[in-house]
Amino acid sequence: MNHWHFILGAYGVTLAVAAIEILAVRARRRAAARTAAASAREPGTRPANPVRGA
Amino acid sequence: MALNWFKLSSPASFYPVAGTLIPWFAGGAAVLTAIGLWLGFGVAPTDFQQGEVYRIIFIHVPSAWLSMFLYVVMAFWGALALGFGTRLSGMMTQAIAPTGALMTFIALWTGSLWGRPTWGTYWAWDARMTSELILLFLYLGIIALRQAIGEPRRADRACAVLSIVGVVNVPIIYYSVKWWNTLHQGASVKLTGASMETTMLAGMLVMSVAFWFYSIAIVLARLRAIILERERDAAWVGALPEVRNVAGVAR
Numbered sequence: 079m080n081h082w083h084f085i086l087g088a089y090g091v092t093l094a095v096a097a098i099e100i101l102a103v104r105a106r107r108r109a110a111a112r113t114a115a116a117s118a119r120e121p122g123t124r125p126a127n128p129v130r131g132a
Numbered sequence: 133m134a135l136n137w138f139k140l141s142s143p144a145s146f147y148p149v150a151g152t153l154i155p156w157f158a159g160g161a162a163v164l165t166a167i168g169l170w171l172g173f174g175v176a177p178t179d180f181q182q183g184e185v186y187r188i189i190f191i192h193v194p195s196a197w198l199s200m201f202l203y204v205v206m207a208f209w210g211a212l213a214l215g216f217g218t219r220l221s222g223m224m225t226q227a228i229a230p231t232g233a234l235m236t237f238i239a240l241w242t243g244s245l246w247g248r249p250t251w252g253t254y255w256a257w258d259a260r261m262t263s264e265l266i267l268l269f270l271y272l273g274i275i276a277l278r279q280a281i282g283e284p285r286r287a288d289r290a291c292a293v294l295s296i297v298g299v300v301n302v303p304i305i306y307y308s309v310k311w312w313n314t315l316h317q318g319a320s321v322k323l324t325g326a327s328m329e330t331t332m333l334a335g336m337l338v339m340s341v342a343f344w345f346y347s348i349a350i351v352l353a354r355l356r357a358i359i360l361e362r363e364r365d366a367a368w369v370g371a372l373p374e375v376r377n378v379a380g381v382a383r
Binding site: 081082084085087088089091092095096099100103104106107109110111112113114115117118 | 184185187192195230231234237241242245246248346353354356357358360365369370372374375378
């Protein structure tokens, strides 16, 4: 009664979720830095398409 | 040296502090995960009833604990946002919600894969599982509510109210195995002691701390992104090296 495929499914999905979360946060931070840089170049104006959730 | 908490509650002051803390927590999470997996797969014995499949415990229990604890922490920051109107508190609730939702998803997913070989079913509408599913919906509701409200300060207040109201679900999840006759087993780890083999317990506790460290690191990283998004027009954001570098490349 080993059921290694259940163990693999549990650990594999957990690892995938963590990897996706890390990549998503990195991408969000890069996008936020770009938006902030655009804002800094044009003081007094806000981006036409603000970052989602900001 | 006393910490100046009021100074730290400003996004401009907390942004560099978070940047300093992230590598320590991320590194700690990586090291502790390696130790926890070694204890869980290399040292802990095979269970005499469940065989090898019990080893899902090393991610199921930490993620389930974190799913509840992160919700309480999020509600705490929500209460601060509501009570004091501090911007950083609202940003903190925004940063915690996605990680809390993912922890809840992992707890449900791993529990389901553990339930199939041990109980004979992936899912049952018992009190523990149903209340944990409601927790996932609460997290998703808070994320959706924020997306639906354009103005960030109004979104902070609305999400704070929902997170505080929803915190009532956390004791229901925790005590569900005591209050109702559930398929889910009772708590193996209590303040009075643990009803499991020492190396199994050690692996589970080390993995729990690893999950904690991971959550702190990823929440702080997301918080820094949120600070950049919401404070993008502030002069101090424009002066940040990472923002100036991007601006320099684009110029």
